[in-house]
Amino acid sequence: MSALTIFSDNEASQPEWHSTDAAAIAEKLNARGVRFERWEADRDLGRDPAAETVINAYQHAIDKLVAEKGYQSWDVISLRADNPQKDALRAKFLNEHTHGEDEVRFFVEGAGLFCLHIDDQVYQVLCEKNDLISVPAGTPHWFDMGSEPNFTAIRIFDNPEGWVAQFTGDAIADAYPRLP
Numbered sequence: 225m226s227a228l229t230i231f232s233d234n235e236a237s238q239p240e241w242h243s244t245d246a247a248a249i250a251e252k253l254n255a256r257g258v259r260f261e262r263w264e265a266d267r268d269l270g271r272d273p274a275a276e277t278v279i280n281a282y283q284h285a286i287d288k289l290v291a292e293k294g295y296q297s298w299d300v301i302s303l304r305a306d307n308p309q310k311d312a313l314r315a316k317f318l319n320e321h322t323h324g325e326d327e328v329r330f331f332v333e334g335a336g337l338f339c340l341h342i343d344d345q346v347y348q349v350l351c352e353k354n355d356l357i358s359v360p361a362g363t364p365h366w367f368d369m370g371s372e373p374n375f376t377a378i379r380i381f382d383n384p385e386g387w388v389a390q391f392t393g394d395a396i397a398d399a400y401p402r403l404p
């Protein structure tokens with residue numbers, strides 16, 4: 225179940241707020257300029273889908289986002305627990321970073337934890353299948369896929385190059401809860 229837990233950015237052990245109610249999560253995130261919506265990820269993708277399969281299955285959702293916002297490129301990130309790169313990829317995304325564009329992700333399988341560092345708070349958003357999230361450009365954040373990753377997400381970009389990040393060098397992510 226999708227969830228939002230809010231912390232102060234100087235107190236990682238005591239959440240200030242928590243909910244698994246999608247409308248309440250959206251309200252809290254919208255107030256901070258973050259888009260959060262429940263879409264429909266209802267296509268059967270098979271066990272370990274190729275990127276092309278995912279794109280073809282959800283072209284209608286990509287088209288909707290492109291028509292709305294004029295996004296220029298997209299890709300698929302899909303990780304399973306047997307991926308030999310899983311520890312390196314987990315470590316990479318656990319470093320706080322920003323993007324020069326909105327981070328738009330549509331989860332079509334599994335789950336992952338987005339952690340947004342907004343002013344003096346940390347918003348931990350457990351995104352699951354059906355969740356669309358768009359984090360504003362320039363928002364410091366990190367992402368935890370857990371030690372046994374299991375998710376597929378479509379990433380939509382506002383540039384032709386795809387994923388480009390600037391790492392902040394802040395070790396804040398080390399203090400906050402992670403997925404098992």
Ligand SMILES: CSCCC(=O)/C(O)=C/O
Nearest residue numbers: 301317329336366367377
């Ligand atoms: C579910 S997308 C995870 C990786 C990524 O693209 C990113 O920018 C994380 O912050």
Ligand SMILES: [Fe+2]
Nearest residue numbers: 321323327365
């Ligand atoms: Fe990111």
Ligand code: NI
Nearest residue numbers: 227242243244
């Ligand atoms: Ni909970």
